[in-house]
Amino acid sequence: MSRIPYTNKVGETIGSIADPAAAYSxxxxxxxxxxxxxxxxSSDDAEKDFTASDMDSGSVADWVNGKQDTTLPCDVxxxAAAYSxxxxxxxxxxxxxxxxxSSDDAEKDFTASDVSGVSLVNWVNSAVDLVSSDxxxxxxTETGLGTAxxxxxxxxGGTGPRQVLxxxxxxxxxxxxxxxxxxxxxxxxxxxxxxxxxxxxxxxTAITSNGAASRNIDSEFxxxxxxxxxxxxxxxxxxxxxxxxxxxxSILADGHVTTWYDQSGNGNxxxxxxxxxxxxxxxxxxxxxDGIEFDGAQMLDIPTSWDIGSLSSFLTAAxxxxxxxxxxxxxxxxxxxxxxxxxxxxxGTRRFGYAxxxxxxxxxxxxxxxxxxxxxxxxxxxxxxxxxxxxxxxASLASGxxxxxxxxxxxxxxQNPFTGSISEIIIYNSDQSSNRFKIESNIxxxxxxxxxxxxxxVTTWYDQSGNDNxxxxxxxxxxxxxxxxxxxxxDGIDFDGNNRRLDMIDIVxxxxxxxxxxxxxxxxxxxxxxxxxxxxxxxxxxxHYTGFITSNNFxxxxxxxxxxxxxxxxxxNTHLFSTxxxxxxxxxxxxxxxxxxxxxxxxYSALSTGGIGSINVTTDYNGFISEIIIYDSDQSxxxxxxxxNIxxxxxIY
Amino acid sequence: xxxxxDELTDAEQRADEEGQYRGYSxxxxxxxxxxxxxxxxxxxxxxxxxxxxxxxSEVEYDALHETITLLEPEEVDV
Numbered sequence: 137m138s139r140i141p142y143t144n145k146v147g148e149t150i151g152s153i154a155d156p157a158a159a160y161s162x163x164x165x166x167x168x169x170x171x172x173x174x175x176x177x178s179s180d181d182a183e184k185d186f187t188a189s190d191m192d193s194g195s196v197a198d199w200v201n202g203k204q205d206t207t208l209p210c211d212v213x214x215x216a217a218a219y220s221x222x223x224x225x226x227x228x229x230x231x232x233x234x235x236x237x238s239s240d241d242a243e244k245d246f247t248a249s250d251v252s253g254v255s256l257v258n259w260v261n262s263a264v265d266l267v268s269s270d271x272x273x274x275x276x277t278e279t280g281l282g283t284a285x286x287x288x289x290x291x292x293g294g295t296g297p298r299q300v301l302x303x304x305x306x307x308x309x310x311x312x313x314x315x316x317x318x319x320x321x322x323x324x325x326x327x328x329x330x331x332x333x334x335x336x337x338x339x340x341t342a343i344t345s346n347g348a349a350s351r352n353i354d355s356e357f358x359x360x361x362x363x364x365x366x367x368x369x370x371x372x373x374x375x376x377x378x379x380x381x382x383x384x385x386s387i388l389a390d391g392h393v394t395t396w397y398d399q400s401g402n403g404n405x406x407x408x409x410x411x412x413x414x415x416x417x418x419x420x421x422x423x424x425x426d427g428i429e430f431d432g433a434q435m436l437d438i439p440t441s442w443d444i445g446s447l448s449s450f451l452t453a454a455x456x457x458x459x460x461x462x463x464x465x466x467x468x469x470x471x472x473x474x475x476x477x478x479x480x481x482x483x484g485t486r487r488f489g490y491a492x493x494x495x496x497x498x499x500x501x502x503x504x505x506x507x508x509x510x511x512x513x514x515x516x517x518x519x520x521x522x523x524x525x526x527x528x529x530x531a532s533l534a535s536g537x538x539x540x541x542x543x544x545x546x547x548x549x550x551q552n553p554f555t556g557s558i559s560e561i562i563i564y565n566s567d568q569s570s571n572r573f574k575i576e577s578n579i580x581x582x583x584x585x586x587x588x589x590x591x592x593x594v595t596t597w598y599d600q601s602g603n604d605n606x607x608x609x610x611x612x613x614x615x616x617x618x619x620x621x622x623x624x625x626x627d628g629i630d631f632d633g634n635n636r637r638l639d640m641i642d643i644v645x646x647x648x649x650x651x652x653x654x655x656x657x658x659x660x661x662x663x664x665x666x667x668x669x670x671x672x673x674x675x676x677x678x679x680h681y682t683g684f685i686t687s688n689n690f691x692x693x694x695x696x697x698x699x700x701x702x703x704x705x706x707x708x709n710t711h712l713f714s715t716x717x718x719x720x721x722x723x724x725x726x727x728x729x730x731x732x733x734x735x736x737x738x739x740y741s742a743l744s745t746g747g748i749g750s751i752n753v754t755t756d757y758n759g760f761i762s763e764i765i766i767y768d769s770d771q772s773x774x775x776x777x778x779x780x781n782i783x784x785x786x787x788i789y
Numbered sequence: 790x791x792x793x794x795d796e797l798t799d800a801e802q803r804a805d806e807e808g809q810y811r812g813y814s815x816x817x818x819x820x821x822x823x824x825x826x827x828x829x830x831x832x833x834x835x836x837x838x839x840x841x842x843x844x845x846s847e848v849e850y851d852a853l854h855e856t857i858t859l860l861e862p863e864e865v866d867v
Contacts, residue, residue, distance in 0.1 A: 176814065176822050183814040183821045517844070570812060595814070595821045610815060610823035613839075753829075 150765060150781060151601075154774045158605040158643045160748070161763040162628065163785060164188040165600045173629075174596035175200065175618055179588075180573035183595060191624070200619040201588035202577025209450065209562045209575045215400040216442060219544070220560040221417075221427060222582060223248045225399045233428075234395035235417055238307040239264045239386035243394055251423070260391040260418040302365045305335055309420055311358045311388035314343050314365075319350045320377040322369065328377050332363040340366070356387065358420070388421025393428055396436055396544070400563075406436035406544050415545060426454045426505055427559030432462075435545035435553050444468055444476045444491065445535025446513045448568035450575055452559040452583055454505040457484045462554035463547040464508075465561060469538035470494065470548070476538075478510035478521070480547075481554065488521035490531050497521040497529030505559065507576060507585050513567020520569070524586040525576050559583060592619030594629055597638055597748070607638035607748050616749060616761075625760065627657050627710065631749040633665060633758025640747035644768045647671050647680040647695065647717060648738040651771035653778055654682045654713040655786055658759040661688055661706040665757035668713075668764055669747050671740050673698070678741040681751070682724075683713040685759075692724025694734055700724075701732040710762070712788050714779060718770040727789040728779055762786065791837040791854045800828035800836040807843050832858040 150159060151166040159165050162172050169187045176183045177200040186196050198204050210218050210225030218224050221232055231245035237260045246256045306312060320328045330353065331340040341363070344353045365384065369377055392414035396406040408414045415434040417424055444467075451465050461482050468476035470489070477489030481501060488497040488510055496519065509522035512533060519531040538548070544561065546553035560579065568575060580586060593615035599605040609615045614637055617630040631637070644650050647670065656667045668682040679700070681693030690703035692715050703713070703726040714725040722736045748764065749757045763782065771778065783789060794800040804824040814821030826839045837857045840849070 174821060181811055181813055181822065183818070610821070611827045612813070612822050612824065613826045615822070 150778065153777045153781065154767060154769075154771055156601045156765050157603060157768040158599045158640070158766045159601045159764070160597045160599060160607055160640075161765075162188065162191045163763070165763075165765070170600050171598045172600070173594050173598060173618065175592045176595050176612065176615065177619075178591040178593070180570065181612070182573075185596075185598075194624070196592060197619050197622060197624045200590050200592035201622050202573060202590070203581060203588075205574050205577035205581065207574060207578060209578055210400055212571050212574050212578070213564060213566070213568060215562055216402060216565040217404040217406075217438060217440075217563040218399040218561070219396045219406055220399065220562075221248060221251045222560070223399070224560065224562060225401070228399040228401060230399075231397050232399065233393055233397060233417065235260065235391040236394050236411065236414065237262075237264075237418075238390040238392065239310050241411070245395075245397075251417075256391065257418055257421070257423050261386075261388050261421045264386045264389075300367050304364065306332070306359055306363050306365075306384065307390070308359050308362050309390045310386050311356065311421065313354070313356050313383070313385045313387055315352075315354045315381060315383040315385075316343075316379050317350075317352050317381045318344070318367075318377065318379050320369075322377070326369055328367070328369045331366045331368075332357065332359060333366040334361040334363055336361055358388075389418070390416055390420065391418030393417050393436065396428065404438055404440055406438050408434070408436050424557060426557035427452070429557045430545040430554055432553055432555040435543055435550060438467075438542035438544060441467060441469070441538040441540060441542050442563070442565040443535055443537045444474050444512060445533060446565065446567055447476060448511040448513075448564040448566065448572075449476070449478050449509070450560070450562040450579060451478060451508045452505060452561075452579060452585070453508065453556060454503065454559075455479075455481050455486070455501070455554065455556040456503045457481070457501045458555055459483055461552040462556070463543070463545075463552045464554050464556070464558070465542075465544060466546070466548045467538075467542040467563070468548060469540045472536070472538055472540075474534070474536045474538045476510065476512075477547075479508050480552070486523070488519075488529070490519045490521075491534035493531065496531035499523055499528045505557075505583060505585055507579055507583075509572060509576060511567060511569055511572060513569065515567045515569040522572075522576075525573075525580070525588065587622065589622035590619065591617055591621065594618050594638065597629070605640065605643055607640040609636075609638050627760035628655070628762030630659075630760055631665075631667070631757045633660060633663050633756045635753075635756060637746040637750035637753075637756065638748040639745050641743055641745075643747075643766050644670050644680075644740070646738050646740045647678050647722075648736045649718060649768070649770045650680065651716045651767040651769065651775070652680075652682045652714070653763070653765040653782060654761070655710065655763040655782060655788070656683055656713070656757075656759055656761045657710040658685055658706060658708050658757075660758040661685060661708060663758045664755055665749075665759065666693075666751045666755040667749060667757040667759060667761055669743060669751045669755075670766065672743055672751055674741055676739045676741045678737070678739040680715075680717075682715050683711070685757075690726060690731075692722075692731065694722050694724075695737045695739070700734050703731040708759075710760075710786065710788055712779060712782055712786070714775065716770060716772050716775055718772060725779075728783070790839070790841050791857050792840050792849060792852060793831070793854055793857070794828070794836045794838065797828055797830075797836050800838045803838055803840075804828060807840075810844055830860040832860050834860075 149166040330343040398404040463480040473492035475489040487495040512519040597607040616636040664686040670680040684693040692701040694700040701724040815823035
C-alpha cells in the first residue's frame with residue numbers, strides 16, 4: 137500500500153465525527169499539521185519530533201539519514217585543524233588557500249567564495265607579460281655558433297649562425313600567446329627560425345617555420361615542457377635579422393598551493409615552500425575538480441601533532457589505485473610506534489595505520505572520492521576506522537604524541553607521497569565518536585559521497601485526541617521501526633514480533649461502551665500477536681484484543697476468550713478492524729463486515745506495559761500498524777462515518 | 790549476554806548508567822529513550838539485564854551469564 141498524502145480526502149476530521157479518547161496515526165486526524173511521532177535514529181541516538189506533513193515530505197527519512205545535518209564540522213565541535221576549499225567553520229572568515237601561479241610565480245590568498253567562484257581561476261589565468269621585446273634587455277643571451285663558411289650580421293655583428301636564447305624559462309603547462317615581428321635579409325639557403333627550446337632535452341617546438349622573409353607572428357601554444365624562446369639563423373652564408381614587438385603572454389596557467397589555511401582558528405596552516413612540491417589547485421587553467429591535486433611528489437606540512445590516544449580525523453579524498461605505497465594523511469610517527477595513518481594505499485589495499493602497526497585495518501581500495509574517518513579515545517573504546525560512515529575495523533587504544541610534525545600527501549618523513557586529490561581534512565584532538573554521524577553527514581551532504589541506510593525507531597506515538605495519552609517506549613531495544621535501511625516504512629510503524637511495543641495504559645476503565653478502529657497489516661500470520669490491547673485477561677477475564685491474530689485467523693478477543701469473535705482467515709493485507717461494545721452487546725468487524733456478536737461485560741484488567749504491539753511483554757505482534765482510534769463510548773451511531781473516513785484515506789476495501 | 794541482579798532497582802540503575810553513557814534523549818532532554826534494554830525477571834526470582842552492546846567493566850565481563858530462564862508470564866493471555 138503506497139502512502140497517501142495526509143490531507144483528509146473526505147474533508148472532515150475524525151474529531152468532527154466524534155472525539156476519541158485516544159488517536160494515533162501518521163496522518164492528521166483533526167486537520168492542521170499535528171505532531172505525530174518522535175523518532176530516534178540508530179546512527180547517533182538523536183531524537184526528533186515529526187508532524188503529519190513530515191511523514192509525506194521525506195523529512196523523516198532525510199533526518200534519519202543525516203541529510204538535514206547542516207551544522208558545519210567546526211561548529212559541531214572545536215577542531216584542532218580544518219582544511220577545506222569550502223567554509224567549514226561559521227566563525228572563520230579568512231582565506232582558505234594561498235596560490236602561486238605558474239606563469240610568473242606571483243602568489244595570492246583566496247577565500248572559499250573565491251575558489252568556488254571565478255576569482256581564483258581568473259587570477260591564475262591573468263594575462264601576464266612574460267618577456268620584454270628587444271635584445272637590449274638582459275633577458276636574452278646571444279650566442280654565436282660560427283662556421284667558417286657562414287657570415288651573419290645580427291644585432292651585434294659577427295659571423296656564423298646567430299642565436300638568441302631567452303634567459304626566462306616559460307613553465308610547462310602554461311598556455312602562451314607569442315607575438316613577434318621579424319625583419320630578415322637572408323642570403324640564399326639561410327633560414328631564420330623561432331622556436332620554443334626544451335631546456336631539459338634541447339628539442340624544439342616551432343613557433344614559426346624557418347624561412348627567409350620578414351614576417352609577423354601571432355600564435356598560441358601550450359608548453360609541454362619548461363622552455364626558453366630561441367631565435368636563430370643558420371645555413372646559407374649571410375643573415376641580417378632583427379625582431380621587434382616580442383610579447384609572450386600567459387593565457388592559461390597552473391595554480392599551486394603554497395598554504396592550505398587552517399579554518400579552526402588554531403593557526404595550524406599546512407604549507408609547502410618548495411615550488412616543485414606544491415600540489416595543484418588549477419591545472420592548465422581549469423580548477424581541479426576534487427579539491428587539491430597531488431602528483432606523487434607533492435605534500436603539505438602541518439606544523440604540529442597530537443596525542444594518538446584522543447584524536448579524530450575526517451579525510452575526504454580520491455585515491456587512485458596505483459602501485460607502490462601512497463600515504464594520504466600521516467599525523468603520526470612510525471619510528472616512535474605512534475602511527476596515525478588515515479589512510480595509506482598499498483598496491484590496491486587501503487589501510488589505516490595506528491600505534492605500532494602499519495595496517496590495523498585493511499579494506500578494499502576504491503578510486504572514488506571517499507570519506508575516511510579515524511577515531512581513537514575512551515568513547516570509541518580504542519581505535520576505529522571508517523569508510524563512508526561504515527566501520528571497517530578496530531584496534532586497541534594507544535597513546536602518545538609524536539615528536540615529528542604531520543603530513544598531508546606523504547608519510548611523516550616525506551617518503552611515499554601519494555597521487556590523487558584531497559577535498560577536505562578535519563582534525564579534532566578529542567574522541568568525536570558521539571558527533572561522528574553529524575560531522576560525516578555534513579561532509580557527505582556537501583560532497584555527495586554515499587547513501588545512508590540508517591534505521592529510525594518510534595519513541596513516542598503522539599495522541600492526537602488532545603487527551604495526551606501518548607504511546608511511548610523508552611527502551612531502545614523495544615522501539616518499533618519507522619525508517620528501515622534508510623527508507624520510510626511504507627505501511628505504518630513496523631512491529632517485528634520480537635519484543636517491540638508501545639506502552640498505552642488505561643485509556644479505558646471498562647471493556648463495556650468502548651469502540652476501537654485499527655488499521656494494520658500482519659507480516660507473519662503464523663505468529664500469534666496482539667496489535668491493540670485495551671484490557672487483559674488476568675485477573676478479571678477482561679480481554680479486549682482488536683485485530684488479534686492466532687491459528688491463521690483474525691479475531692476480536694473479548695472478555696473470557698481471546699478468540700471470542702472470528703473475523704476470518706488471516707492474511708498479510710491491510711485491514712480495518714472495528715469493534716463496538718455497548719451496554720449489552722459487543723461486536724467485531726473486518727473491513728466493514730460483521731464477524732459476530734457477543735455479550736458485553738463491564739469489567740477491566742489493566743496492562744502494566746504494551747497495549748500497542750503486545751499484551752504486557754507477551755503476544756508480540758508481527759506486522760505494521762498505521763492507525764488506532766479509541767473511544768470510551770459506544771460509537772454505533774458514528775461507526776459508518778468513522779470507517780468511511782478511515783477507508784477513504786487508506787483505500788482498504 | 791546477561792548481568793544478574795538481586796534487586797530490580799539495581800538492574801534499573803545499571804540500565805540508567807548505560808543510557809546516560811549513550812546520551813539518550815531522556816538524559817539530555819528529559820524525554821524520549823532512556824534505556825538500551827530493560828530488566829526482566831528470571832525464574833529464580835532475580836532480575837536479568839541483557840547487556841550485549843553495553844560498555845562493560847572488566848568485573849562485569851567476568852560476571853556475564855550466557856543464558857537465563859525467564860519467569861513464565863502470568864499467562865499467555867490467549
